[in-house]
Amino acid sequence: MKCFIFSVILFQFWCTSAFSKDSLNIINKKVSFGFAINPNRIVNAVIVHSTFNNSGGDKYDIDLVLKQFSTYGVSAHYVIGRDGKIYQLVDEKDNSYHAGKSRLPDGTTNVNSCSIGIELMTSYTESPTEQQLAALLILINQIKKRHPIKYVLRHSDIAPVRKTDPWNMNWDEFKNRLLDTKN
Numbered sequence: 001m002k003c004f005i006f007s008v009i010l011f012q013f014w015c016t017s018a019f020s021k022d023s024l025n026i027i028n029k030k031v032s033f034g035f036a037i038n039p040n041r042i043v044n045a046v047i048v049h050s051t052f053n054n055s056g057g058d059k060y061d062i063d064l065v066l067k068q069f070s071t072y073g074v075s076a077h078y079v080i081g082r083d084g085k086i087y088q089l090v091d092e093k094d095n096s097y098h099a100g101k102s103r104l105p106d107g108t109t110n111v112n113s114c115s116i117g118i119e120l121m122t123s124y125t126e127s128p129t130e131q132q133l134a135a136l137l138i139l140i141n142q143i144k145k146r147h148p149i150k151y152v153l154r155h156s157d158i159a160p161v162r163k164t165d166p167w168n169m170n171w172d173e174f175k176n177r178l179l180d181t182k183n
């Protein structure tokens, strides 16, 4: 009997995880650097970035990217690989050090304290893949359900003098897709 109940629970779990709409498989890569606990945090912005490993070896290897982040003491909440895999580095309830000196359109300068940072693995010459864009769309739509998001911006929008990322991304097209998938 116990075994039967366990099987039913397991089946229900399998159903919800396999068939839930817009389900995302998020890979846990929580880091011990580049973030701060902030109990007063209210998230109202999503900032999209680009990154790759330029310290030798595979430029799109997640562990090498994290090693590089560790060297600089930076992070992001999420990194999306070329294949659309989503890695979570920092809990959404914590500040991640991704924005640096920057400014939101409403004048907020401590952007790390109110934003979620998402890194797309791209290089200076390559565009995001379709798998990355599809994963980014779903992830942002899910974040919007968890937080009162006012802005979805590029790093270059909030730090225009210092930053040019996300690189080689058709931002207007992406924003239109985001509007189309809004529910």
Ligand SMILES: [Zn+2]
Binding pocket: 048, 049, 050, 098, 155, 163, 165
């Ligand atoms: Zn950036």
